[in-house]
Amino acid sequence: MLPRGRPRALGAAALLLLLLIGFFLLGGDPECERLEPDGRAGDLGCPRCPLTPRVPSDGRLRGASALHGDPLAGHWDHNRSACDPWPQLPPKCELLHVAIVCAGHNSSREVITLVKSLLFYRKNPLHLHLVTDAVARNILETLFRTWMVPALGVSFYHAEQLKPQISWIPNKHYSGLYGLMKLVLPGILPPGLARVIVLDTDVTFASDIAELWALFAHFSDKQVIGLVENQSDWYLGNLWKNHRPWPALGRGFNTGVILLWLDRLRQVGWEQMWKLTAQRELLTLAATSLADQDIFNAVIKEHPELVQPLPCVWNVQLSDHTRAEHCYSEAADLKVIHWNSPKKVRVKNKHAGFFRNFYLTFLGYDGNLLRRELFGCPSQTLPEAEQLQRALAQLDEEDACFEFRQQQLTVHRVHITFLPHKPPPPRPHDITLVAQLSMDRLQMLEALCRHWPGPMSLALYLTDAEAQQFLHFVEASPVLSARQDVAYHVVYREGPLYPVNQLRNVALAQALTPYVFLSDIDFLPAYSLYDYLRASIEQLELGSRRKAALVVPAFETLRYRFTFPSSKAELLALLDSGLLYTFRYHEWPQGHAPTDYARWREAQAPYRVQWAADYEPYVVVPRDCPRYDPRFVGFGWNKVAHIVELDAQEFELLVLPEAFTIHLPHAPSLDISRFRSSSTYRDCLQALKEEFHQDLSRRYGAAALKYLTALQQPRSPA
């Protein structure tokens, strides 16, 4: 076992000689200063150590001035005494607790970068206590469930229920009411929880959080809150005319990183304390400017004995006029970076580029890599993860279709509503367009938005880095930024095959309207389709009377640029002039032949068609329709199987006479290229089809026989 790092030379020889003599003479108590696994300090008669001077990172003591220097300079001189200068790490498998307040779509994205940095450096089990609104909870519950990180627990607390406790406080800070919620944490976290580290969503770790946790050991008996001094002059006042900040000790403290000793806070009557202080200050001050931070500082000004000042490196504050340079210019190590300007990583700071690199490291970091076990701690594997591992272990690596089987078992991390999203108002015949895509189809989104004015639910298959490129793409597009009714769900990439049906199922599960239009990303619907479909659903009384799938006939253009037909008449003219074709007319006519394009030309009313082998029309169905079969990954048969399922469940197939959608040209996908070039790929698809039919027979009995028969018949041209 090696220590993780070493303090610098303190007259090494002399020191160590003494150390060992001391050890043998006095009998070192190995339990001393350890904290019990439940988070309470072991009361073994060890003297509590206030924080003592640090050794500078260049390995030399620099005399008294360094020992009594500016607390911003990385070491601090409060309560100097003869005590442990090396805060010890908590035991290897001790569970560390972290609390974070998180609300809305953007903070939910932001907090993930923080969590990734935490997980990257951590060596202890962690438990996250997340105070969330409904939006963040929905996103983060899905994310952590699918992330399956070992030795990471997550609990959720309803922010909504806390609002009454703080809504009486007028607050001007951009974080709104949520900014105040850290004040009430001692009251809402489990009573058995003794200590917690509280973090803002806009901090990034550059070190192991256990080192921060170790600083609890330095609290005196009276100290209950650990904080880093503010690195701006805000609380000194007079930044401008009539600038009157809340009261604070000197520069005050920043609450982006807090060590809270919860059981002591409860003992000292924290709730009473901060409320009285806030009420009193609000008699003369109109509102808080910096949310909870103003109130924490006002309480500390009154009770300075409560605070344990922490080294500045644990909260390097990068606001616009920060004095943080005094901290980091001498520090060899930065521990936590705090983007506490409303401009976040775009803050103007001469070293912002340097710090941004830390942030970008975790922004683009593949979160799948954080699914790693902690060595030497009792197994922390989740039951779902164990089940998955068993299933994966049962696969035969020599099976030619191993990749296919592995891919369909893969649990992808899912980040639903990656961007801000407003659910559509409840309307009885409303329809969500459902589709999936990867980076190479982003350029379809703007056109799709112009063609479909209704709600959309889109699954995007991306790496963590690509998700950020996607975010910038949307921000740069006025068309996309203007739409709040398009929900983007990021499914993180893992494995060699495109999990097309898993993606469709994610998008389908997140559709919030009673009906869905199951489309593909390279199709543009007729401009009128959204309105026409809603009217058709109403007319056909789909909801109550009929169990039907409405077929939207599919066409294709081979031109990069063409004028989209504004009516069925225009479409037919283009078809006649050879500028449009029925979809896959040249390559795969059986996919759409049952739609009966000849009849559609003349049709004035919806007409029923029969299922036939390989039929894969684009359809409108109720939201609770059967899911797609996730065994079909990569290219081939993924939609065909779904239509079989609809037919087996006795959905009528009704073709709508005025509906149409048009496929735009693109290069063949990597998967279709692999399908064409690899006989193994084609053989595996065949094997999957056969297994699908076996399952179908099990579920539908003799009724499923017709699908098997159709599969075994030689193909006739459509």
Added chain:
Amino acid sequence: MLPRGRPRALGAAALLLLLLIGFFLLGGDPECERLEPDGRAGDLGCPRCPLTPRVPSDGRLRGASALHGDPLAGHWDHNRSACDPWPQLPPKCELLHVAIVCAGHNSSREVITLVKSLLFYRKNPLHLHLVTDAVARNILETLFRTWMVPALGVSFYHAEQLKPQISWIPNKHYSGLYGLMKLVLPGILPPGLARVIVLDTDVTFASDIAELWALFAHFSDKQVIGLVENQSDWYLGNLWKNHRPWPALGRGFNTGVILLWLDRLRQVGWEQMWKLTAQRELLTLAATSLADQDIFNAVIKEHPELVQPLPCVWNVQLSDHTRAEHCYSEAADLKVIHWNSPKKVRVKNKHAGFFRNFYLTFLGYDGNLLRRELFGCPSQTLPEAEQLQRALAQLDEEDACFEFRQQQLTVHRVHITFLPHKPPPPRPHDITLVAQLSMDRLQMLEALCRHWPGPMSLALYLTDAEAQQFLHFVEASPVLSARQDVAYHVVYREGPLYPVNQLRNVALAQALTPYVFLSDIDFLPAYSLYDYLRASIEQLELGSRRKAALVVPAFETLRYRFTFPSSKAELLALLDSGLLYTFRYHEWPQGHAPTDYARWREAQAPYRVQWAADYEPYVVVPRDCPRYDPRFVGFGWNKVAHIVELDAQEFELLVLPEAFTIHLPHAPSLDISRFRSSSTYRDCLQALKEEFHQDLSRRYGAAALKYLTALQQPRSPA
């Protein structure tokens, strides 16, 4: 300044009391144990400390058994004595030296992952001493020059020149002769260099290399080599019948990570020493099995006083039958992971998944993020980087074309010949196809290989993670794997616009034949084109007599699948039947109109055509032709400007009567979508065009007037 970590409780109270008493009583010497900046130990009368017992990571001393435990268990018990248990880090700005032997394409890729992990954790300036063959030197010189990492120096040493010193040693190890070169490092590294850390290319750092460097402080006066014990039973012998390893102390030592005290090695006559030992052993042993490692171990067996054993965490060896688990199962920290199985990261090991994540972290890590300054050390900025920073600082952020100007100044990291490549044999009329692409065009590569049997030089615009996907794509393709004459040059992505002309210039600069065919990735040349062009060059006596660009007429198909014409006659038939068009006939006819397709139909011999505005044919030119203008980034005018340049330099434009190339359909690129939708984009392109013409006038004077006139004339339909 804070210490970077803390050892665990050693009876904290007792210890610290003693420590401070000791400090005041004996007067700690802050200089003690420090090493001088030149790398020699400061001789200040401090006792040299052999390595002493470590404190286990759970913070408790576990009695004598832990102190005298298995050296594999993370702490080690050699020369136990009362001395510094916390090796101190070298001073913050001390330059650390690393030597690596690297040869060939694959090792050059591998070493970059090692270097990324080094740079990620390092806090000191580093100097890499790279012993390379010509291939690795070519790759790595380009890479480090374009990477521009501050506080990173690189020196190259010719492996070729070292071969005579070791080629007399028969060696069965897969690393070949290069595996033996570590033996001769003391002789070839600069005489002033006192110490160096030697690394194999297949190690990954999970910690700051300064911590490893700090272990030099523990060498006794006689010790010259620091090594970690082997974590396999190889040197114990008897693994199979007649298994007779080289002599070693016990399990022997692994040479994947070596601390070499160079000046002492020179003093003890290292060169003589290892040569004598090797010669003697080779009298009875046929060859080395593990290259340099066998010889290091044989020397150490004879002179055990030379070796300083290092903690096992500094070389966790993941071979197939490793005993490494004894090391890492108790270690809280792993410092260096060594993939010392020929299977590398595919090694079978029950924890391989865990370790692989460390490796994958750096494999996919964006190397651009490592271009960060070291705080608090004297500026280490390279002159090129400073010049670049000045140029970037002069840009006006408010300029609407800021992104364009920034993109053209960007120096992209370039990894030439990313995959194994065999240069074409010198032939007087040979032609390299030159093109560039990003991930979304990978699926073109196989078809391109089928159509062009000659050499190719392709620039790929990728992220670090995409480069790995690309590698797997090629490995999975028998067509691509079979080709050794296709050179792939990875240009790492940075910035929002596609640097099309910088990419073309990278591919062009790496072409090794006298002629180049300047193509685009979405074109497939006629099957016969490679042979036909070589014959035409010879016939037209291009090399000596004529300065000409040979025009290859361009066509396009709008079909996903079509039968490629095998002759001009077939092509003309497809053209007549409307299955093929001349390129961009519908959208941008002026781009190719000057080729005069009507004349081409009938032509039997090459014919000369005149330049006209917006002409952008695909041409064959000598390799030393003008470069592309890098100011054109994103979509538009990038080839047009190059043809203008050719015309200005009086290249004849000769259309070849039997040559053709066909464009395949694909979705519009993101850049063309932006061009179409953004008026700023179009305005910036216009501004760039005007600046291009001003430069043209400066260079060609009145002769350039015709281009400006053409630019200003209203467009007539082609």
